[in-house]
Amino acid sequence: MKLSKMKKKNNKVKYILISIISFTVFLIIWYMVTDVFKLVKPISLPSPVKVLESFINKFTVKRPDGSTLQAHVLSSLRIVLTGYIAGSIVGVPLGIFMAWNRKADMFIRPVFDWFRSVPGMGWIPVMILIFGINIASKAAIVFAISFVAILINSYSGIKNTNPVHMWVAQTFGASNKQLLFRVAIPSALPHIFTGLRQGLNQAWASVVAAEMIGSNRGLGYMIQMNRENSRADLIIVGMLSIGLVGTILSFVLQKFEDKYVRGRH
Amino acid sequence: MNNEVVIKCENISKTFPTADGTAFDVIADFSIEVNKNEFVVLIGPGQCGKTTLINIIAGLEEATSGIVTVGGELVTEPDPKIGVVYQETNLFPWLTVMGNVEFGPKAQGESKASRQERAQKYIDLVGLTGFENQHPNKLSGGMQQRVGIARVYTNEPLVLLLDEPFGHLDAQTRYLMEEELEKIWRQERRTVLFVTNNLEEAIFLADRIVLMTNCPSTVKQEYIIDLPRPRDITSREFLKIREEISKNLDLTS
Incomplete structure (x- = not known):
């Protein structure tokens, strides 16, 4: 037991080391391609040094997209968490209910099967018509996307x-109730968490899509605006921030x- | 010997429909009586019908024909007075040892102090004192089955059904568990119906062995084992009985 624990710890250290090396190699190649050999024009792909500089500046500079980085992040987070939490509150109990109750399953399934086959982007037009161009329509798209993975x-x-x-x-x-609450649900908990994780990843990834509908803030909006402004450095800053926040949420x-x-395990 | 009949199976048959529309008989005309505090071992070859039979007696499955009574009452649904230990995936992995052992009385709404006191008694009896707060995945296979036995005892059933409880343990652990179970049973007498395909295990544990045929399962012959307990598996009498039964035991499956 002690040995296996040590092995586990060793594996963890190994994993972190390899991750660091992997990122370092990636950065070196990026640096070589841009600053050293100048294979790509800085306007298409700026160097990592320039991106880091823009990243730090973006905490205080609102130009050219109208908001600081933290304001964009908070705006996106608000949309994602609203949609995601609503998706969880509906998705988990409904999934459990459908699995437990044959009649409910038969009744709800046809609608759900249609619902799940609509891709995330497919929800944008109808959500705008229903909610208008505001946070509600974007959160509704996030809801529709995360809800499917969580329910399944x-x-x-x-x-x-x-x-x-x-x-x-x-x-x-x-009793039947005890079978559900003391056996089936605890037994399903790892699956439920898998759904919550998938739902969260998809919800966060869909933020870019959701923010393409007329908004004035958010990481998706920031990326969009800076494409129009030809600010590749800020596009990359936006992408890095999406990755970073996504990792923190998963954690x-x-x-x-x-x-x-x-x-378990 | 006390001759009050506790488990009674009368002409149990079970037929499953198959994909091609024909019927597949797993149990045919099976009858048995188990007396109060008697340890009866069902031994038979193959995978045919044994778990189904246990589940029918436990009220989890319905027989195609025939009736089961336990304690004089007809079995139609699961009942806390009929306790079952299965071979594998028996314990709830999300509960601790204590959580597993107290599950039955907790489901019945018994107070925490009372049920945990009894749970602790049986945890101690199976030798797992100190492991109360461990989850099953931290225990060995033998220890897990000890928890299963403590759990079923804590529920204080009238009868115990054990479906190859030591089937997936290694030989060494298996011997140990057989001795342990026999010791517990002598301390806390219960009416036991134990299913196995291991003849040595059967002779070591049984007051009476019921030999079953292969597919469809039915009673082939019965043997009363009146060797003194605890039994020595290398004694001459033990080996003689073993030889006699094994002549009749068709283990081809």
Whole structure:
């Protein structure tokens, strides 16, 4: 047990080291291509040094897209979290309910199957018509996207409950309600978290799409505007910020999962 | 011996429909009686019908024909008085050892102090004192089955059904668990129906062995084992019984 723990720790150190090396190599190549050999014009692909400079400046400079970086990030986060939390609040219970109740499954499934086959971008026009050009329409798009992944995983988690676990609980005289809340849901929890993770990734990735509908702030908007302004450095700053915030969100969710999913692996 | 019949199966048959529309008989006309505090071992070849039979007696599956009574009452649905231990994936991985062991009485709404006191008694009895707050994935296969036994005892069932509980353990652990189970059973007598395909295990544990045929399963022959307990698996009497039964035991499957 001690040995395996040490091995685990070693693997973690190894993983971090390899990640650092991988990023360093990537940066060196980028630097070579731009600043050293000048293979690409700075207006198409600025050097990493220039991007870092713009990144730091963007915390105080509002030009040319009208907001500082943190204002863009906060605006995007607000949209994503609103849509995502709503998607979770509807998706998890509905997925569980459909998996548990045959009639509900039969009734809701046809509509859901249609719903899930519409790609994220396909929701943009109708959401604008319903909510107008504002935060609500963007959050609604994020909702539609994250909700699908969250529902499907919650559903399959409940459906995959080990029948032996159900038998054992039944022989202990567990009621139908107890079977659901003390066996099926705890057993499905890892699946439910997989859905929440997928939903969060997709929700955050869809921010660019959602912010393409007339907005005046947000990371997607910032990228769009700076394409029109031909500011490649700020486009890259926007992309890096999307990656960075996405990683932080996943990390926070992982902490929740570690706390609530016990005794697996 | 006490002759009050606790488990009674009368002419149980179970047929599954197959894909091509024909019927597949897994159990045919199976009858058995188990007396109070008797340890009966069902031994038979192959995978045919044994878990199905356990689930029928436990009220989890319905027989195609025939009836089961436990404690004089007809079995129609699962009941806390019928406890079951399965071979694998038995414990709830999301609960600790204590959480697993107290599951039954907790589902019945018993108070925390009362159910945990009893749970602790059986955790101690199976030798897992100190592991109460561990999750099952931190335990070995043998320890996991000990938890399964403590859990079923804590629910204080009238009868225990054990479906090849040691089937996936290595030989060494298996011997140990057989001795342990026998010891626990002598301390806390219960009516037991134990399914296995291991003859040595059957003779070591049983008051009575019921030999079953292969597909469809039905009773082939019964043997009363009246060797003194705990039994020595290398003694002459043990080996003699073993030889006698194995002549009749068709393990081809």
